[in-house]
Amino acid sequence: MTTTQLENTVENKPLIETTEQLQRLIDDLINVGAGIHDYVGTQQAYQALIHRFNNIILELSTLSSNNLPYPIPIDVINYIEDGRNPDIYTREFIEVNAKSNARLKGRMQNFGKLRDILGDKLVSEFPDLKETIEGIKTRTSN
């Protein structure tokens, strides 16, 4: 799963619109840049440039009015800001989660075993405590 393509789903619809708007805006910016670069001072060129600026402002206005309730972690913004691929962030995050999950599972199982062994030992040493220890075992196992 990469970000090169957006699946045409309902969920992604506002995002697709936004990407299209952004594409237009970037095109306009290129055009404006070209206009400026090639600006000869004629009335026609001037009018064309004004028109393009107005388009840009119009597109900016449209962009800002979009409602996009997608939560963006600041770390991702920093990633993109630094010119890195946000998909790497995504991948690393998934990996960290997987590792944490595995470790937690291991610890839960080991401590369960320790509980059982310690409980058994205590029961053998202090038979009076058997009930209590059994109670603890039941309450703490799945």
Add this chain to the structure above:
Amino acid sequence: MMDIPHITSNIIPLSNVIKYHSNETYNLLSTAIENLSITKGKESDLIRRKNLLNLIISIRQDFLKIYTLVKWSSKSKDIGKLIDLLNWFREQESYFDNLSFRLNELNSFSGAKLPNSDLITSLEVIIKGRPQLPSYNLLHTEDISNEKILKVLKDLNLCLTTRIALSDNIPIDFMKNYQIKDGRIIFTMVKNYQVSITVGNDEIIEDDKDYYKSPYFFIDFKFLFGENFEQNHIDVPKTLRNKLEQSCNQILLKDNIEGLYNHLNNITKNFKYELILKQLKNLDNLKWKHLKHKYTDRIIINYWGSSNTIEISININLSIEYKWFKNGEEMDNSVLKKDSFNDSFDVEVLLTSILYKHSELIIDEIFKQCELKDLSFLKRISSNQISIKDHKCIMSIDYLMGKFYTIEPNSLEINFLDKINRFNYNNDENAWIEMIIKSLIDLKLELIAKDLSSKLITIEWITNKIIKLKDSEISKLGGGDFFKIRYFRYKNWPSSWFLMTLIDDKFKVKWFVSRIKSIRGDWRLEWISPLDLKDFNTSTEEVTEFDTNFEFFNSLSDSCTSKIINNMIIEELNVKNVEYIDYKPSNHKLNQYLNDGMIITIFNNDDYLPVQNCSNSIFLKIKLLDNESKNKVIELKLISELKFDGDINKIKLPNIKIEDDHFEIFEIIDLDFNINNNLKQGTIFTRIFKILNKFNHLIKLLNELTTNNIKILEFSNIIKIRINDVFDELIIELPSDEDKDANNDNNYKLKFDKQSNCKIIIDFINKSINNHKLIGIINYLNLITPILTSIDNLKSSINKRFFHTLNNGLNKLLVNTKFYNLNNFELLFNINCINPQNPKKIVRSKIVLNVKFKLNNFKTSNKLDLTISLIDNLNIKNIKYKKLFELIYKTLKVDPDIINLNYDFIVDNSLFDKFLQDVGKCFINFIENES
């Protein structure tokens, strides 16, 4: 199932990001476009376009990033879930971590072990004596039996005895006195301390190397002396006791009994020092406040100043010793009769005895020094008290302060005490003693002086405290090293007269009568005379000192006054250059002598009286008259023989009494008045000598008169004599007493009552009387009398015969006399005639005959001739009288006795009458011829 908690922190909605960027881009663009208008003209078009292009490119870059973000946002919701999940994992992991810590903490329950009698606990019991377990004393232990105790003690005794016997290193002092009992060794240092030690087992140590195997242990210690070192026992102080066991055990472990011995000796020594210091501290602060002490390796106590010290030390035998340094010099302790302190030691007792002894030694020294100086005016009252003989005040040394004091001292004694107590005698007590003796002598002198002063003041003498004579002047009086001089005046004495009392270093009073004057602030002794013992004592016994009894004081003023008067008399006689012989009867009091009449013989060498009429000695008798009034009155008498043929009784003068063969001039002088009012020399004899002088004068006068056979008409206050018929009653006026020039011998005056030429002559004589003796005057008067008679005869003959008068009644010729002096007079012939040109006018002419006395050297007799000169008439006016002059010359030349020298004629005195008659005739003839 519980929901996983949702994380919202650090998560921003995408719209916010886009909105923020859009706004930001818009702002950037509008700013850039505004900048374009502003920078137009300022920057080149190219730059402006480039700047704008750069902005557009950067915006495009940003939006490309936004584009990426938007694309990524499709997965954002999944990522959000993963974030929540990871957060939950971490939370769970922390729980497991905590669990691990708790489990690990179970290991710290080390005390929770069971007290089984295992091997380790057994070891603990062996090493530490008991297990490290709390004991609740639930188990009962059996008491040790008495038998066991006794056995252990016996074993210990035996062990200790053996060990002592085997040891070579026990100090002798310990070996002398020890006891082994009750399982311990008790060492006793008599009067110092007792210590008990023991051992912990019954091992017998034979070699010092093995000592560590069973060292001794300290058990008990006590001091064997009391607080004041008496026999009682003092408790070991708590602080010392607390440390003692530990320190002793340490030392015993290390240095055996020898170390213990040294250690305890040190402790005892220090403790004894502490006790002494405590005693010093406990001394009465008020009483001993001048005491200073310090403690270094011994106790040094300073008293009475730095040079006197007492050192208290504790010697090697732990007994107390002291050293006394008096005035920096160590004293033999035997002087105190207190050598050691066997029974008890009291600092106060020691101090008291030393200080008291010191006081005693000072008094001893004072007496010793006085004895050396042969002074015996002091009396010892007790060991530390002295007094001056004949004086009630007792001076004692305060042994606490080393200062002198007296009870109820008077001002003199206060001065004395102040002086000697303030004396700073650093390390030199002898100087102090010297000074005390000097001060005592001074005090004694002062006391005598005071006593004398008060006696003298009582009988109206007045002290004078201003006079300060120079040392050189005082040394003349011979007072010795120490003396006191007091000056007194009697109430009616002149201001410069003083009675001086000098008390010398043998305390004898010398009396002087003196005259002291202050000259420019310097007091000078003008005259001094010691009072003579003879003046007070009529007995024949040899007396060396004045008996200052009532009689002495009673007659003192009289004696002094007599002395003064005597001195004044002698001095005045000397001033007057009177040669005299002072007759002083021996064995006779001076005042008695004056009261009876003192006689001085004055040598008369014709100065006072003519020797032929008098003896060559005149007796001056001076007698003090003791009249009712207190004023001193002197009667003076000048007595001498008188030899006179004539009627001396004619001389009648006040204050002179003339008997047949002697005369007496007497005078009474109020001495007080004279002394106090006339301080000039010559107050006593001036008047009586004046009277004598007058008497002398009269006698001489009388002598002259009688020898020249001048008839004396009267000789009393007025002297009248008759010289010849002309001067038949000439009065000689004597100078009055008040006349200031009374000393002048010939200052009498002649007086002649008749108005005539004689009167003029008398006046001339009076003017020049100083140069002539009376007899010369009488001779002159005898000489001039016939001349005067001749002139009178001429005048009367001319005036009678010459009745020729002018129309206006004026005489044509008039004779007058004019006296210039006794030697020179003129005869004036006035000729009046009528002017032929003007008959109304009268012409006056004057012919002068100048007459002088002249001694003719060719004549053998001393008779005077007369020179008559016509030279004054030699002028042009008198040409008309040529005939007259020719007539005079012609007439006079006829007489051979008249000598003519040009215009002068020299005539013998006896021929003057005839000469005048001849001249008169010439004038009469001339006038008659003229008319």
